[in-house]
Amino acid sequence: MKATIVKCSFGIFAFSEENALVEKVLFPKNPQNAAKTITKIESGKIVDEVARLIKLVKKKGYDKFVFENANLAKEAEKLGIATEVAKPSRAGELVRSNMERFAVETGFVKNVEEFNVWTHNVTMEIAKLRVKGAVEKRDLIIAQAIQTLDDLDKTINLFMSRVREWYGIHFPELDRLVDKHEAYARLILELGNRENFTVEALEKQDVPKSKSEQIAKTAEASMGADLAEADLKQIQSLCKDVLNLYQLRENMEKYLETAMEEVAPNVKAIVGALLGARLIAISGGLTNLARRPASTIQVLGAEKALFRALKSGARPPKHGIIFQHTYLHEAKKWQRGKIARALAGKLAIAARSDAFGGRYIGDDLKADLEKRLEEIREKYTEPPQVPEKKPQQEKKWRKNKRAHKR
């Protein structure tokens, strides 16, 4: 005899072939526990309730079980029973179309109102469980870290251009002499007034000798205004904060290095921790990145240019954020499209291997990529000959592509 197993928000049931209720096991009347049980059953686990039901039904002489969930059926087979999958099953449809009445009849709740409250609570708990599961992945934490790092860069630049402008009232020449923001901020914090910019003091701050002499000389002849101690203090305190931000940035970078090593070692091997993390952040997670085709990875971050190209038939972008990789921005302009394609291809493989539990193949991928780069560099040493442009073909990149009207 065949029995159909149907799961509900309040219990699990067995029906005969005539759709009569054979046996039932109700869930505990606690939304949190019920939510956990339902989620487990959905993922194909044989929980106590299911095992108990199968046992009860078997005793009544049923030997074949129909499930709506294929995973569950597979697992149930391990208990030594014959299974079948029907989705949706007739019994299941019957239950679902009269769920409220059924809940009252089985004695789970006293009335429909109580059942409505129950469904609300259970769905709430299940949604919470799911959110938790989705958020627990570490790649989302990495995405936040890399975005923080990029925000830090922006903030530091913003503050430093202010410091340079501000301190420039006192010592305008220093702006051109010290390019590095961090060094500039440190000098102001340590030395303060430009009168203190002597050769000895500068050398103490690890400034090379020739540079020190140059700065000291300019300081003496500066055209800047004098600065009161109180005014200088404010500038110095801002410098101090900026230097702290640099420290924070450095820590963040180290953290990303180790975290990426654990989460996405293959991607890291090819493009480094930071760029890899940026790619994960843009796609919204490692699995999302892994599901993207290489051609999409190639232009991630260049969406504006890409959609402009799709709409108007203009030339599509050759690279998105992967342009940040040295392979690309140091390459010759006419080679970049080819390099971007090769790099994106390897990235796609690496991301898939990271996301879906592959081995570490980063070194092999990197070697392959280097080989291909060498090929490109050798084969296309010269810029391509630009054919004489015909005015009509100029803008069309794809034939038969209707130009966008609007």
Next chain:
Amino acid sequence: MHISVKPHPQFPAIYQVTLEDGAQRLATRNLTPGRNVYGERLIRFEGVEYRVWDAFRSKLAAAINKNLKTVPIKPNHTVLYLGAASGTTASHVSDIVGEKGRVYCVEFASRAIRELVNNVCAYRVNMLPILEDARFPEKYAVFVSGKVDDIYCDIAQPEQAKVLADNADLFLKKHGWIMLAVKSQSIDVTKEPSEVYKQETKVLKNRGFDIEEIVHLEPYDKAHAMIVARFY
């Protein structure tokens, strides 16, 4: 000028508000007085609290402002809401259907449903959050009891009409209504919006729907339209 509220001439449980400066807004009666969902203004008038309905943030409000003729969502209805996101429009739907109605909120993005669960469903007993992919309706069939009166669908997917029809086959009553917010950009950026609307209505017709009307949502949303149809 004083604030005044009057019922919408056509649609039950939807109200028209005239603000201090004479501006007209839509509103719904707040099911959870004192609590707003997305920073919208709460208005008290003659002892009843209303939530102002922002047409620039909700496509349903935009469609009503653009003279939609039929709003099938009515008090006491059960509504399946696909693509509920953080519950902006869904909360107004919950206001409309009221305590005896019910809104099943299907949303696949865990980030969005976090807000939905914490800020909206926790206080609104008639809203049930379901974190599932709308493309696989059988997965959440367990939670939807009986058939629903209306389906509201606002999912930015290339196959949204098909997804809607699949859900309708499983959950929608005979002669039930659907509302489909079409985002032409999500279906095909290279095509003209009007062509995309045509293509989507064709899909719906093939799947047994009678198209009632199509409203374009400019200037509230660019390249969007609301399709209202009936299921046979």
